[in-house]
Amino acid sequence: MEISEKLRREITAQNETFPRLRSGLVPALYRVYQARGEICSGAVDELSEIFEMSPDEIRSVLELSNILGSPRRGRHQVKVCVGGSCLRDGAGEFLEALSRRIGIPVGGIGDDGRIELGEEVCFGTCVAAPLMWVGNDFYEDLDLDDAERILEALE
Ligand code: FES
Secondary structure: OOHHHHHHOOOOOOOOOOOOOHHHHHHHHHHHHHOOOOHHHHHHHHHHHHOOOOOOHHHHHHHHHHOOOOOOOOOOEEEEEEHHHHHHHOHHHHHHHHHHOOOOOOOEEOOOOOOOEEEOOOOOOOOOOOOEEOOEEEOOOOOOHHHHHHHHHOO
């Protein structure tokens, strides 16, 4: 088993917060990646069972996302969604402003190695921009003050 029972329970609990099962796939991919440092073919097979999708469909989502192209460098990976819906709701401006405020360029890592700031295209919750993924947690409908507080609290 590639995905632990604990992680499976977390994914299931998170899926219950989404209107459709498939909406939870990208967050689940991040959780698996965060826990294992990779998404192997066994994990793809298990995710295909959880999400009632074929392994090829799971791999297609992986290829479209930045997950595999994001080796963990900072202690905390922070991603802001810049998918179409979120961009229309100001996510691009939010990400630029957040980058300026915390002094980390998009795609870069802070001098202390604590935070890596990046972007992602669609987490599946397209009505809640700006939206930020931090480790295993998602934060929705953010403003800059909230985002800064969340990042400051990271160890
Ligand atoms: S476009 Fe941002 S969550 Fe879908």
